[in-house]
Amino acid sequence: MSDTPPFKAPIGTHDVLGAESARWEGLIATFANFAHRYGFHLAITPMFEDVGVFKRGIGEESDVARKEMYVFQDRGERTYALRPEGTAPIVRAFIQHNPTTPFKAWYFTPAFRYERPQAGRYRQHHQLGVEVLGTEDPMLDVEVVSLAQRFFEGIGLHRFRLLINSMGDAQCRADYVVLLRDFLAHHADELCDEHAKVWSENPLRVLDCKNERCIAVTNEAPMLIDHLCDACRVHFDAVRGGLRALGIDATLEPRLVRGFDYYSRTTFEFISDALDGAQNAIGGGGRYDGLVEQLGGKPSSGIGFGSGVERLLLTLDAEGIKDDAGLRRDLDIFLVDTVGTDAPVVLLDRLRHEGYSVDRSYDQRSMKAQMKLADKSGARLALLLGPQELAAGEVTMRDLRSGDFGATQDRVAQVDLLAVLAQRLKVT
RNA sequence: GUGGGCGUAGCUCAGUUGGUUAGAGCGCCAGGUUGUGGUCCUGGAGGUCGCGGGUUCGACCCCCGUCGCUCACCCCA
Numbered sequence: 184m185s186d187t188p189p190f191k192a193p194i195g196t197h198d199v200l201g202a203e204s205a206r207w208e209g210l211i212a213t214f215a216n217f218a219h220r221y222g223f224h225l226a227i228t229p230m231f232e233d234v235g236v237f238k239r240g241i242g243e244e245s246d247v248a249r250k251e252m253y254v255f256q257d258r259g260e261r262t263y264a265l266r267p268e269g270t271a272p273i274v275r276a277f278i279q280h281n282p283t284t285p286f287k288a289w290y291f292t293p294a295f296r297y298e299r300p301q302a303g304r305y306r307q308h309h310q311l312g313v314e315v316l317g318t319e320d321p322m323l324d325v326e327v328v329s330l331a332q333r334f335f336e337g338i339g340l341h342r343f344r345l346l347i348n349s350m351g352d353a354q355c356r357a358d359y360v361v362l363l364r365d366f367l368a369h370h371a372d373e374l375c376d377e378h379a380k381v382w383s384e385n386p387l388r389v390l391d392c393k394n395e396r397c398i399a400v401t402n403e404a405p406m407l408i409d410h411l412c413d414a415c416r417v418h419f420d421a422v423r424g425g426l427r428a429l430g431i432d433a434t435l436e437p438r439l440v441r442g443f444d445y446y447s448r449t450t451f452e453f454i455s456d457a458l459d460g461a462q463n464a465i466g467g468g469g470r471y472d473g474l475v476e477q478l479g480g481k482p483s484s485g486i487g488f489g490s491g492v493e494r495l496l497l498t499l500d501a502e503g504i505k506d507d508a509g510l511r512r513d514l515d516i517f518l519v520d521t522v523g524t525d526a527p528v529v530l531l532d533r534l535r536h537e538g539y540s541v542d543r544s545y546d547q548r549s550m551k552a553q554m555k556l557a558d559k560s561g562a563r564l565a566l567l568l569g570p571q572e573l574a575a576g577e578v579t580m581r582d583l584r585s586g587d588f589g590a591t592q593d594r595v596a597q598v599d600l601l602a603v604l605a606q607r608l609k610v611t
Numbered sequence: 612g613u614g615g616g617c618g619u620a621g622c623u624c625a626g627u628u629g630g631u632u633a634g635a636g637c638g639c640c641a642g643g644u645u646g647u648g649g650u651c652c653u654g655g656a657g658g659u660c661g662c663g664g665g666u667u668c669g670a671c672c673c674c675c676g677u678c679g680c681u682c683a684c685c686c687c688a
Contacts, residue, residue, distance in 0.1 A: 251686080296686090310688060461687095462687075464688065517648095550646050554647045579647085584649095
């Protein structure tokens with residue numbers, strides 16, 4: 184025994200094991216399935232990038248870039264950052280490889296931000312998301328938003344809302360910010376303590392401040408949605424029209440201003456009404472028509488969506504959804520072995536080769552103990568292989584889910600086993 | 612970075628105004644006769660009471676520090 188304290192997972196991180204990881208598998212598999220249906224392929228990019236990828240991408244002034252990134256130097260003195268979000272790396276890869284467009288990628292990735300952890304917020308969290316690069320067709324906005332919507336519905340969520348807004352393009356947003364800045368300058372002393380000082384640095388931030396005083400001021404402020412240029416207006420109308428055609432209810436929220444600088448035109452956020460904390464956004468995204476150029480590529484538009492896995496799980500709990508889209512994985516078969524020869528391992532190999540999920544117990548436990556394990560495993564069937572069966576070339580097949588205590592078990596000849604299993608395990 | 616709450620078995624917690632061998636439920640292990648689960652019964656293993664210091668004849672309990680967890684602000688997923 185050592186007298187040093189045991190190691191623990193770093194602050195704000197957590198291990199996902201056992202029953203919890205089964206839920207993760209379910210969510211990820213479901214998302215992958217939806218992404219494939221919408222024509223996306225999986226993109227895997229490095230967990231760390233040149234720090235500039237993120238600084239230039241999300242904006243040097245953003246909180247994330249300023250104080251939340253995990254930045255480090257490798258032995259070659261290169262400065263890297265652990266990815267704080269999923270979009271910039273995909274865009275960097277898009278520029279580097281110049282694929283044909285539209286380039287549609289989905290991802291599952293950890294994201295790292297140095298923040299104080301709290302409910303639904305971690306230093307390492309995980310996101311599921313999609314990105315589409317290379318076209319500004321508003322139908323893509325509709326597809327991305329509807330993919331998110333259908334995914335949330337698919338995992339069983341009910342109590343959530345979709346908020347949508349347009350941030351305009353570089354030109355009309357800049358024109359609007361002049362208006363807003365001018366307006367705020369006349370009301371600076373009425374803002375909340377925080378924004379009274381810093382409103383000038385990023386006037387848009389004031390719009391989504393939850394403080395009553397800021398809200399009172401901004402209620403009278405000009406809104407970007409009323410100052411879009413014609414092109415942005417037409418684009419946004421097309422997006423909203425498309426969503427309406429799909430029966431997806433998107434509430435216009437002129438105050439919706441997302442944190443990263445790269446957003447333009449369509450922005451959206453999914454809010455859960457089941458989460459009562461401040462961390463109630465279960466997903467969000469938008470268009471980033473300037474980002475590719477920002478990172479050194481040819482002007483090219485893009486749109487994406489991301490959702491936090493931990494927060495989705497929290498939301499499923501809050502809504503009382505136990506089944507997680509029916510993706511719990513239980514064993515098909517648990518093998519009980521009291522012979523202690525090679526026969527059981529050979530049988531396991533055969534069954535697994537056939538595609539069944541099979542487990543067994545180890546360390547020569549009593550049959551009673553093995554049956555308890557079989558029960559806990561959730562397996563549908565127990566196969567018993569003991570001296571009697573071995574001698575007769577049979578196995579005993581016992582149904583573990585037959586509700587009553589009546590023993591529904593049969594002896595099956597080993598030569599017939601696969602055929603019988605196919606029958607028994609086929610229909611659920 | 613700032614502030615509140617909490618740290619007792621693997622988990623959820625109890626622990627009387629500080630008093631001697633620290634408890635429960637669940638979980639885990641083993642039994643309940645002759646190879647069989649889910650209910651039930653019996654027994655068992657398992658705790659430096661987060662860590663360090665202080666007060667005291669005596670501290671799980673009081674004080675200080677520290678680390679960790681948690682919740683909130685900020686921002687986001």
